[in-house]
Amino acid sequence: MDTPQTWSQRFETALHPAIATFNASIGFDIALIEYDLTGSQAHAKMLAKTGIISPKEGETLVNGLQQIRQEYRDGRFRPGVEAEDVHFAVERRLTEIVGDVGKKLHTARSRNDQVGTDIRLYLRAEIEAIQEQLRQFQQALLGLAQAHVETLIPGYTHLQRAQPLSLAHHLLAYFDMAQRDWQRLADVHRRVNISPLGCGALAGTTFPIDRHYSAELLGFAEPYGNSLDGVSDRDFAIEFACAASLIMVHLSRLSEEVILWASEEFGFVTLNDSCSTGSSIMPQKKNPDVPELVRGKAGRVFGHLQGLLVLMKGLPLAYNKDLQEDKEAIFDTVITVRSCLEAMTILLTEGIVFQPARLHQAVNQDFSNATDVADYLAAKGVPFREAYNLVGQVVKTSLAAGKLLRELTLDEWQAIHPAFEADIYGAITPEQVVAARNSHGGTGFNQVRQAIQRAQQQLGQSPLG
Numbered sequence: 001m002d003t004p005q006t007w008s009q010r011f012e013t014a015l016h017p018a019i020a021t022f023n024a025s026i027g028f029d030i031a032l033i034e035y036d037l038t039g040s041q042a043h044a045k046m047l048a049k050t051g052i053i054s055p056k057e058g059e060t061l062v063n064g065l066q067q068i069r070q071e072y073r074d075g076r077f078r079p080g081v082e083a084e085d086v087h088f089a090v091e092r093r094l095t096e097i098v099g100d101v102g103k104k105l106h107t108a109r110s111r112n113d114q115v116g117t118d119i120r121l122y123l124r125a126e127i128e129a130i131q132e133q134l135r136q137f138q139q140a141l142l143g144l145a146q147a148h149v150e151t152l153i154p155g156y157t158h159l160q161r162a163q164p165l166s167l168a169h170h171l172l173a174y175f176d177m178a179q180r181d182w183q184r185l186a187d188v189h190r191r192v193n194i195s196p197l198g199c200g201a202l203a204g205t206t207f208p209i210d211r212h213y214s215a216e217l218l219g220f221a222e223p224y225g226n227s228l229d230g231v232s233d234r235d236f237a238i239e240f241a242c243a244a245s246l247i248m249v250h251l252s253r254l255s256e257e258v259i260l261w262a263s264e265e266f267g268f269v270t271l272n273d274s275c276s277t278g279s280s281i282m283p284q285k286k287n288p289d290v291p292e293l294v295r296g297k298a299g300r301v302f303g304h305l306q307g308l309l310v311l312m313k314g315l316p317l318a319y320n321k322d323l324q325e326d327k328e329a330i331f332d333t334v335i336t337v338r339s340c341l342e343a344m345t346i347l348l349t350e351g352i353v354f355q356p357a358r359l360h361q362a363v364n365q366d367f368s369n370a371t372d373v374a375d376y377l378a379a380k381g382v383p384f385r386e387a388y389n390l391v392g393q394v395v396k397t398s399l400a401a402g403k404l405l406r407e408l409t410l411d412e413w414q415a416i417h418p419a420f421e422a423d424i425y426g427a428i429t430p431e432q433v434v435a436a437r438n439s440h441g442g443t444g445f446n447q448v449r450q451a452i453q454r455a456q457q458q459l460g461q462s463p464l465g
């Protein structure tokens, strides 16, 4: 630490300035500083507990680290590129504050297990925060669903009108996706929450450390069982990027629907001024920038997943400097997912207004009740495939006559099949079409009300339950 650079006396000349910049990670790993301090405090306590340093020295180190925390929070500690990375920056500042005893902090530790500890502490906290955000997103979906159990919306397959749906059912599909996202994060959390601290550079250490104790101080479930694996494992980061990618898939699909719905062609929703923007040239326009940006940002998160996979695939054991490249991918994934979840939650809570009149018109002007005519005949004993073919003819005739199914006369129905009776009209209203789909998980209103109850129960679960 007295030399122009931080490593050993075997180096005679300083780093080329451009190489120093190239090598430095302080520009981004400063984001880990609070975790680096926490990890170092636990390490110092462990060193004191095991008698590797004295209790007094341990206390001095812990207090010095706490002072750095305060200096950082107050904006007084802002290390530059000369520090190389956050770990050196902290150690150097500690020695300035507490003197030579600061040089004892790195006993029985390497930056390799240190950085692994820091990222895990960071990711653990961020995963918990994202889980909380998912809960808020789900709450917003549930709120809308509760308001729209009886609002109908066309349901599509192949983006062609298929069967009408309860709007709540449509929204709760996203609720369930978010529920899986939440569970996936809980699962990743388990593998993030393992301590590499004490793995040393790669092989463990000659000192009588207590890895279980430092793990426990940091709230880790257990220490890694293999030191080589502990310092070079980034599976948890890849798993996180994968879970984050799926969150983005879901947000992006919802975004795509909102964008379509907000178009003049659909007109199912309008977006409030607080969540849409104008055009610099076309004064009539109101653009759905929020869902467009979310859809766009999905790509960069998928890119980080790919980047991390490729980063790892050729690495020999154990630590390699390549691993410094994991950080920006992880940080940007966290920042992107968090900002998208926040924006989409705001959009759902206050930015989007469904248009019941337009939706009503949409579900009443199409042939999306055709399946129900076939089901009607099948319920009266006509084999379904035969009924299906008959209804195909009905639709063809109606289209040719410019009529909807409900506009056919009873004579016209009975000309197609004698089993049709006057109750056919009641069977094919959009409301009845929806209500009748009362199979478990279907769009029938009773099912949707039960789904809302299930959703409420799920929201009551503890963050990591």
Ligand code: ARG
Binding pocket: 025, 029, 085, 087, 111, 112, 115, 319, 321, 323, 324, 325, 327
């Ligand atoms: N800045 C480094 C990283 O992000 C810290 C670990 C450096 N270890 C080493 N052996 N050079 O990975």
